[in-house]
Amino acid sequence: MNPLVLPLAPLVAAVLVVLLRRRAGLVGPVAVGSLLVTLGIAIGAALTEPATRIAWSPAIELSLGVAGFGRVMVVLVPAIATPIVAYAATTETDGRTRLLALMLTFVAAMLLLLVAGDFVTLLIGWELVGATSWALIGHGWHDPANGKSATQAFLTTRLGDLGLYVAAGATLAGTGAFAFAGIPSAGSPWREIIAGGILLAAAAKSAQVPFSPWLFAAMAGPTPVSALLHSATLVAAGAYLLIRLAPALAPVPWFLPSIAVVGIVTALAGGVVASVGTHAKRVLAASTSAQYGLMFVAIGAGSTAAAGAQLVTHAAFKSLLFLAAGVAIHAVGTADLGRFRLGRILPAVAVASGVGALALAGVPPLGAAWSKEAIVSAAVEASRPLAIATLVAGLLGVVYAGRFQLLAFGAGDPDRQVRRPGRVELAALLVLASATIGLSVLWLPAAAARVEDLTRGTLAAGAAWEFVAALVTIIAGALVLAGLTRTGRLLSIGIGDARRPALENWLGLPRLTTAAVVRPTLGLSAALARADDRIIDAGVRATARFARLMSAMAAGRVEVVIDDAVRAGAAFALVTADAARTVDDRGVDEAVEATGRGVGLAGHQSRRLQTGLTHHYFVIGSVGVVAIAAILAVSR
Amino acid sequence: MMDPVLVDAAFVVFAVLAIVTGYRVFRTDSMVRAAFYLLASFAAVGGIMVLLGAEFLGMVLILMMAGEMLVMAIVMVMYMMNPAGLNPMVMVHQDRVAAIAGVVAFLALAAVGLFGGFPNTPAPDPSLATAQLGRELLGNSMLVFQTAGVTLLATMIGAVAIAGARGRYGSAEDGSSEPPLQPDEEATA
Amino acid sequence: MNQGESMVASLGDILPEATIVAGGVIVLLFAVLAPRSRQHCAAWIALITTAVAAALTLGMLGDAQTLTFFGTYARDDMAAIGRLVILGATAATIALSMPWFAKDPRHGEYYTLLLYSALGAVLLAGATDLKEFVVAMLLSSGTGFVLAGYHRRSSASAEAAMKYYLLGALANSATLMGVALLFGLAGGTTLSALSTGLASASGPALVTGVALVVIGLTFKLGAVPIHPWVPDVAQGAPAPVAAFLTAVPKVGAFIFLARFVLVLPAATMAWAPLIAVLAATTMTLGNLACLWQDDVRRLLGWSAVSQTGYGLMAIVALGRSDLAVTALLFFLAAYVPANFAAFGTVVALRGRTALGDYEGLGRAQPWLTGSLALSFLSFIGVPPLSGFVAKLLLFLVAIQAGYAWLAVVAAVNTVVSIFYYVRVIAPATFGVPAGPMPTLARGPIWTTILAAGILILTGVAAEPLVQAFTSATVLH
């Protein structure tokens, strides 16, 4: 089997969807069906590990293959996407065809990214994922704000993409080709450059600090889009890349520690943001950043297997949570967490969401708890402060997970009139909730080896006290929640309205970016554009001044030498000066134009030499003879 | 051959005459007088030329200039501002520049005369000069001679064409202008 | 030595020239004798004369290359090629003149003068002797003064003629002194005598003599410093004459200048820097003065000045580049038709000369506009017109001669020149005509188109010309 079939299947389906846009009834089933087919193909591929090469030119060969952690991911992506697309097909009415086609394209791009065995292919998938996400986020295009958010998201991730370009170039420089396989053989400094590039790309894509705010912007898209982007796809790409390539780059001494630092910082910062947020989707988005931060910690600590497990479990429960949040938002028409509390009205949804929240909090025996446990173990093995920080992040996780669940689906007024979810929505929730629960198999003793095999990584040998510590954090978190609920500060967390916006909005990070990057760029751009329109005003002035000086000199000297003929010269010298001043006063645009004008002035001047008076011509001729004789006499 | 002293004396006289009269051409207040000064200057130069052995050239010069100056005097009387051509007049411009130019020209050529480094190969027998000229005219310089003839012919035609007031078909000037921009104006023109 | 026989034999060397002399006389006699209604036939006689002379010249091309008339005249390819260009230009002038002078009662002798003026240029091109040079220059200028003033009722024509005359008389007189000095230094007047006689000469006499001769030539060339007549004649003289006078004397003068500089003693006389300076100032001044001209004829006059400057680059390279002669001759062969295509347009448009009157010419007279544009593009040096090949060769020889700076100056000037050419072409092609734009007659139109056609033809098929020019011998 050609691995190219994997991305092609949803792509063909996307085309099919567009073609079928007039048959409204068929669109949804085709989209979902195609994903199921893709899922089948993906499972097949994961078992057979196909690989192929496509030659672009004698110098560039693309290699595609399902290998390593990619085997898990190719299955995971369509598996998560299927319920989400089904959800989208039933809930979204505005531009549904476009949305579904784009989602399918997005899945195709994501699959291409996953089957990439070299940097060019990776870049193709990577950038296509970014571009389709731009279109998905900006789906509601009538509102200009959505377009802006989409652009922000795209630009931020593209900034990270530069790292990938750099890594690609460095790989080429170091190995003569683009394939991942060559990375270990790349020498210094290329390996360092590759490492730096990949770290940048992964951090941007996985919404790590300082790139995290784009995830908020990405919330401008419809709920299924958020679910798709934040669970197993867009955001996962960064972590996936690190899981795939970190082992090869591990010899770079600063590489893994930096990953860990980025991860833990994000995990903590994201945890805080998620804990104080009041916008349902943003809370979840911040939690996504935080959870991916944990994955980075795992990778940084040397356990790609733990990160992989976390990625899988997170994909399941986060998409579940997003869909649940979507149902809730749909029901009440707002994303403000203070206005939800739908537990009594939508009990089924609340239960499903509860499963997700428990997973997010890392409560055993769910699979998510196992993966979190593995991360802690890895962190312990790597460094003690890291381990402690990881535990703190876990505590925050319990808080924001619980807070979300309580605020969104806590007990509220049972008689509120809200829109109720349809069957497909519930089914999607059910599927995802089952998956979340099903992942509890990770606790089985045989699972560890299996995970190590699937991720091609290793798990740290955990100690018993770590499990205890994890339980303690959960209990502590629960106590905090209880306290907050008791004091009625669950929503506000005791933070004043003045400080809330900054805190909520990624601790003010976006404002910093605006001030430090966006504004200067735009300002520079405007300034340059102005300058370009009237380049080098100074040049004009200088030219004019020079002309004036010259003509003044001519006026002074020439009058002494020959009176009449050159009195004319003096006259136009003055005119030149005058004209030059006019030019100066006008303060004209470009240096080129100034040159042209200078020549034009010279034109006026030289015409003045032709006075129309023959005796002047005689003088010119006489001077000419003298000059000619002088030149002849001087030159040898 | 004349006595060298006499020759020198004659040369000095002619030279002074040529220069002084030449200068007076532009320092007189009457054009007619200027013409005669010029004639005198030419005559003096003709004299020097005779002294130098170019009898034929010298005499031709004198005769030619005599005729020419008559024409010039007539033209002046005909066209110049003061019909009599005898009234005082100063019609000079850029006098200073002209003087400088004249002095520069003189100094340069005088320098050429003094330091020119011309070879010193005098004519072997000046008495043969006129006969040589005749042979030259019809021999080596045949082409030059013929060209000069054509030139004189062309000059005559040209001078008549420009200056002649009456043509073969009435006034010579009718129709002697540019065609009008629009053809219909031609009828009225 | 039997002088009579050799004279007859020599006469065979100047058959084309003799033909022109005879043609001129016949035209004159015809003009005197024929009734007014038949006067225009004089033009045909003149045209036939040029054709016969050209045919005779063609026969002489590539023949034995000798000096004739005791070393005073060259019967070489250089002269023959110059003669062909001059005769072609003269024929074009005649074609332009026929309708232009149709109303002039002195129509007939005009052609005699024209033929003799051409003869002057022809003789100048062949002269290898200072006497012949002086007489030829006199013939060429004397007739030129008259031709320039031929519109006897036009004050502009009279003014142009007078100024042309005054400058010419001054320059010629100065030249006489130069000739006298060179004769004194060399002991002879032929160029070969100069080349041996001047070999050891140096000092102020040589410098002054050469300077004064060069001054005379700059008058004929319309180069700085005796250039001011060119725009005046271009504007004031009858348009066909303007075309003639801005082109034909130049051909003779360029060729004589080439012969002249080659006999100067290379050891003591560095003439190339002088010519280079003259070239640079001439092209620059001509171009600058063109920039704001609102009179198309005057513009063409100034552009003729600048073109002379380009041509002088070839003179600079003489003896320093194996292609200098090629460049010079090609320049002449490219410049002359372009000049006639431009002035021909003016003639065909009944002397239309105000820049504003050219607005919308493209819609009214597409063929003439095309010709005008082609001639301007050739002046600029846009391929594949012959002006381009000429400029390429000029740049080439200048660089080869070590005068790259001159090539750069010429290049800068070329860019400047675009501006004023476009000032004419742009309104002509993009504008809308304000009224009808009647033409004079078919003859000038066809002449113009033919001249423009030659520009394309000699530009695209340049090889025959390049080959002929490269193998041309230059006697002196």
Next chain:
Amino acid sequence: MLTAAIFVPLIAAAILALLPRDRGLGAHPRRLAIVATIVAAVPLAILAAAWLGFRGTGGFEQVEAAPWIPTLGIAYRVGIDGLSLPLAAMTALLFVVAIAYPVDLRGRPLAYFALLLFLEGVSIGLFLALDLFLFFVFWDVSLVAMYFLIGAWGHGDAQRSALKFFLYTFAGSLPLLLAILGLYLTTSPRTFDMAEIIRQQPLAGAGTYAVLVFWGFFVGFAIKTPIVPLHTWLPPAHVDAPGPASAILAGVLLKMGTYGFVRILMSMLPEVWAQFSLLIGVMAVISILYGALVALAQTNLKRLVAYTSVNHMGYVMLGLAAAGAAVTGQEAARAIALTGATVEMVAHGLITGALFLISGSILTRGGTYEIDAYGGLLTRARLLTALTGLMAFASLGLPGLAGFVAEVQIFAGTLAVYPWLAALALVGIVLTAGIFLRMLGRLFLGSLPERWTEFPDLHRREVAGLGLLGAVVVLIGVAPAWLLGVVDSFAGPFVGRP
């Protein structure tokens, strides 16, 4: 056959120019457009055939030669290699679309189509020419034709812009001519034959003389490319030119400069190029960043696209700087940089050509290029939005489209040679992304202003033309092997890749 590709449009142009204006084709612009399009397609077909017959030997193929001015070593020589073939083919394609594209003919259809066909022959000729003289002839003539196109069918201050364009680019062509002559004079035997000169390498080790010749060429090509700060002729020329002329100007004429860099400077003066390649790289990066930043601030659609051209040509120059650098051991990367630069020429030609055509269509409909005058056009013009979006994404280097294929190779190749320059240049792609996303947002998204409620979508001729370009852009983006293979057959041997 290649000769026919040059001369069929030239001859057709001559015939059109001579046709009567009030009868026959002259009186039927629509029929005339069809005829012109068919003629314009002939070179495309010929070049397609040439492509099929292309063997990729590394040298010039399908050479056709005839003596022209043998005395001076000038001959008519045309042929193709992996560099010229893609460019010539792109040119032919772009011309077919440009000629078929609807435009306001101002009552002079014959002249319009004659000029465009003339320009097509000339442009193709330039890329196929294997003789410096012939090359220069085509170079200069293209300026004249473009001058008249802008002047006669432009809008705004068209004549001034046309003049500026003409003066400026002609000023560039003269140093070029001087440099050609300087180079020619050193050949022995003297010849203008490019292949022979490349073989001779007459200026190897020629010191200052070679450097002077180099900068003559450089200035000539840099103005046309254009490289900042020699770019100021470009925006006015583009803004005032009619859409198809803009497309040709950006798509074809700018490529002449970069093509000249490779074909002449890098091939004939490789030592000097290597000597200055870092400087050239720096200039390229300045062009990239400057072009992008200035474009970011534009409110005029055409100026915006024009400045992105400056930016994109900067990428090309960057690739060329890296490809010609004297860095041993990175032959593979340098070949990739060269391939990328060449592909960028093709890609930019197609993409920016299309964007200028689109600008023309928008002007026809809305009467202004001011971006802020529009908004929400997606409501009314879906095809316009789709095609603009496609081209905008292609221009910002989205994978799957032609621009990416070029840019990834340029960056990767350059990074191996000049890591810091490449890193700086990469910022350019974020900026271009910002430029185009903002542009798309402001033109098409948001709410539709009242005045555009009747805004018509593209019609068939426009869709067909843009669709064709789009298809090729996608084809190159998705499966570029057919193109890269051809280009690589030139690039590999050029850098001496083992």
Next chain:
Amino acid sequence: MTTEAVLIVAAALFGIGVYGALSQQSFVMLMMGIELMINGSLLALVVLWSRAAGGNPEGQMLGVVFMTVMAVEMALGFALITGVYRVRRADITEKLRRLKG
């Protein structure tokens, strides 16, 4: 009567001629200046012919040529003066300044 002395006389005549040509307003007077220049040239020629060129007959021929020049220029000058006076009533250079620039 040395060569140098004659040449200085010739130089003086030439110089006066130049002065006249440049300083005179009237066409006729101006022409007289030119005549004087030729006069000087002629004198220089003859002395050089006689003393430096060994009496080469070409020199005398050149003298004839010079005189031809003088005659032709004067004849045409008068004709042109007549013509200009007829259409422009102009007798001095200052009156001819329509063509300029």
